[in-house]
Amino acid sequence: MTSSRKKVIVRRFSPGLLRGYLPAAGFVNNHAPASTLELLDLSGRVQSIPLDDVKAVHFVRDFNVSDDANPERLPRRNFLARPRTEGLWIRMILRDDEQIEGLAPLDLALADALADDRGIQFTPPDVRGNTLRMYIPRSAMASLQLVAVVTTPTRRKLLEAVPKPTVDDPQFLLELQGDAGQVPGSAQDQARS
Numbered sequence: 001m002t003s004s005r006k007k008v009i010v011r012r013f014s015p016g017l018l019r020g021y022l023p024a025a026g027f028v029n030n031h032a033p034a035s036t037l038e039l040l041d042l043s044g045r046v047q048s049i050p051l052d053d054v055k056a057v058h059f060v061r062d063f064n065v066s067d068d069a070n071p072e073r074l075p076r077r078n079f080l081a082r083p084r085t086e087g088l089w090i091r092m093i094l095r096d097d098e099q100i101e102g103l104a105p106l107d108l109a110l111a112d113a114l115a116d117d118r119g120i121q122f123t124p125p126d127v128r129g130n131t132l133r134m135y136i137p138r139s140a141m142a143s144l145q146l147v148a149v150v151t152t153p154t155r156r157k158l159l160e161a162v163p164k165p166t167v168d169d170p171q172f173l174l175e176l177q178g179d180a181g182q183v184p185g186s187a188q189d190q191a192r193s
Helices: 111-114 153-161 170-176 185-193
Strands: 004-014 017-023 037-043 048-049 054-060 089-094 099-104 119-121 131-137 141-150
Touching: 004 037, 004 141, 017 048, 099 119, 111 119, 141 185
Parallel strands: none
Antiparallel strands: 004 017, 004 054, 017 037, 037 048, 054 131, 089 099, 089 141, 119 131
16 A cells, blocks of 8 residues: 555444545555455554445544544535536435435546546535545445536636637648548549549
């Protein structure tokens, strides 16, 4: 594992919470017969937790050891309105019928997380609580829904301002030219055949 470990609270489907440290990414051991989560607990031991037993991993500010009921302190599980930051607005229903929404990255980090960690990492609806980021394994999800693709207005304007090549554009014609310097399908090309 990497040297940079983050504080996490692991909520399982079976009763009980686990507190410890995980790297920011690549924390799932896919080489075992069954995928496991390698958690460095508070006593300094590495625990292998079966991924099928993990409901959610909360990357937190504090462990809140005195609170066993809700140490992750996630005040909201759904967005009240459209998120303001850029990303994929997703909604998941877990195996125990709990629903949670979040904002996943709008880049290849989402695909990397699905491939490497067999789940989705995302930002919860309210980051003012103790939970900064969450990870839900694929085995914990009953369904996953893409609610919206959220982009910022300035980025949308930048994308609209980029000119699209047209057929009359000389650069577009140069890209279509064949090895002989002629445009395929032109009158000169048809006269030869």
